[in-house]
Amino acid sequence: MRVLIIEDEYALAAALSTVVRRLNVEPMVAASGQSGIEKAQRQRFDLVLLDIGLPDMSGLRVLEQLRALPAPPPVLIITAHGTLENALEARRLGAHDYFLKPLNLSEIQAALRDLLQPPATDKLPVPSTSSAPAASTPEQAVMIGAAPGMQRAFAVIAQACASEAPVLLSGPRGTGKTLAAQVIHRNSSRSAGSLVAFRADEWAEGEREQALLRAIESARAGTLLIEEIGTLSLPLQAILARTLAGSPPLPRLLATASGSLTELIAAGSFREDLFYQLAVLQVQLPPLCERMEDVAVLASYLAGRAAPGRELTLALETLACIKAHAWPGNVRELAAAMQHAAAVCTGSVALPRHLPESVAAASQTDTSGHLDVSLTRVLNAWLDQRLTGPENTWPDYDTLLAHVEKQMLATLLVRFEDKPTRLATALNMNRATLRRKLRELLGRE
Structure with a gap:
């Protein structure tokens, strides 16, 4: 048996080769x-491990050509930059699974073992590209995120799009649970049917049961979205549980929850059987304070959406205020702040004074706080990725430090309008030292 590893990072390719050999399978590497x-x-x-970020082409183009072979092997996608579009496209093209860097090599080994040494009675067919859902178009793909928590969520969303299993979408209010449900429906085999949303607190007490029954009936050919399912009364939960256990045709069920359903089960206010019926797939959407690396991109996107027909950019000082705010209302609060900026800014550049007062004041009250936590989280993830594989393949300390310093200098130069003399003066740096670092790290004379 042979496994093809298409990966341009030598250390990671070596580590994956070691994992493959542990299964008594021959690895072959392509860079x-x-x-x-x-x-x-x-x-x-017999199997292909494929990185999306390759030096000559996207791994998704490679996947497309591999799936066109007369006997296409199962393909496991690995990537450092998981996006919703990549996850959906990988599923559409027939990828068997989707793994995010930094890789958990134990998980990779388990996946390889299941595919290369499956029990004779449990062999599953390779996914077909003909029945997989279509990927979102750029206009539809409004979920943005490079943070690890969002990448994990995108991977499960892609799995949900290729399935009809019930999905529980959890996370604090304002994190995009309903939006994720819309993406799942739009890219599923039920997309031709309706997405029917039901929320119990929108109905008077005496009308809720009939409203739920009407929603179930309307969604039989499509998808039923129960919003904030933890607020359903026990009688309504019983109706839903009976529906899911009934005879086809049944609606595809998606449910959102801001709180912990397991805590409600322990308190006796949520049915345990219903929980297991609906939580077949679980998407956990992180709060915005845990994905601060996404805030600048999200804010710029939302500012553009809030000002259709005109250009609206965010000044560096404005972005600093935005990054210093804790965003307890999550993406919903950020969207409202960008709408506020678009409403009060008459020019093309939004300044801190155009932000809501609570956000503009954040830079004065907390310029570090959760930003330091975010920096630590990102740095840990970056180190995990660099220190993958045997220790004798790891980069040395000076190499790691040079990479970090290179990024910092490049960012500082932008802030000081690409003028090293100003940068050296403002930060009390030796000019000769700065010139040497710019030459060595950025190739500037």
Whole structure:
């Protein structure tokens, strides 16, 4: 048996090769997309490990060509930059699974074992591209996030799009649970049917049962979204549980919850059987304070959406205020803040004074706080990725420090209008030292 590893990072390719050998399987490495395609065309492989970020082409293009082979092998996607579009496209093209860096090599080994050494009675067919859901178009893809928590959520959302299993979407209010449900429906086999949303507190007490029954009936050919399912009364929960256990045709069920359903079960206010019926797939959406690396991109996108027909950019000082705010209302609060900025800013650049007072004041009251926590989280994730594989393949300390310093200098130069003399003066740096670092790290004379 042979496994093809298409990965341009030498250390990670070596680590994956070690994992493959542990299963008594022969690994073969290709460092580019074209090389991987040519190897797969010349000989048969039992499985392919494929990185999306390749030097010559996107791994998704490679996946498309691998799936066109006469006997396409199962493909496991690995990526450092998980996005909703990549996850959906990988599923549409027939990828068997989708793993995010930094990789958990134990999980990779378990997935390889299941695919390469499956029990004879449990062999599953390779997913077909003909029945997989279509990927979102750029206009539809409004979920944004590079933070690890969002990448994990995107991977499960992609799995949900390729399935009809019930899905529980959890997370604090304002994190985008309803939006994620819309994405799942739009990219599922039920997309031709209606997405029917039901929320119990929108109905008077005496009308809720009939409203739920009407929603169930209307969604039989499509998807039923129960919002804040933890607020359903026990009688309504019983109706829903009976529906899910009934005869087809049944609606595809999606449910959102801001609180912990397991705590409600312990308190006797939520049915345990209903929980297991609906939580087949679980999408956990993190609060915005745990994905601060996404805030600048999100804010710019939401500002553009709040000002259709005109250009509205965010000044660096404005972004600093935005990053210093804790965002207890999550993405919903950020969207409202960008609408506020668009309403009060008559020019093309939103300044701190155009933000709501609570956000503009954040830079004065907490300029570090959760930003330091976010920096630590991102740095840990980056180090986990760099220190993958055997210790003798790890970069040395000076190499790691040079990479961090390079990014910092590049950012500082932008802030000081690409003028090293101003940068050296403002930060009390030795000019000769700065020139040497710019030459060594950024290739500038």
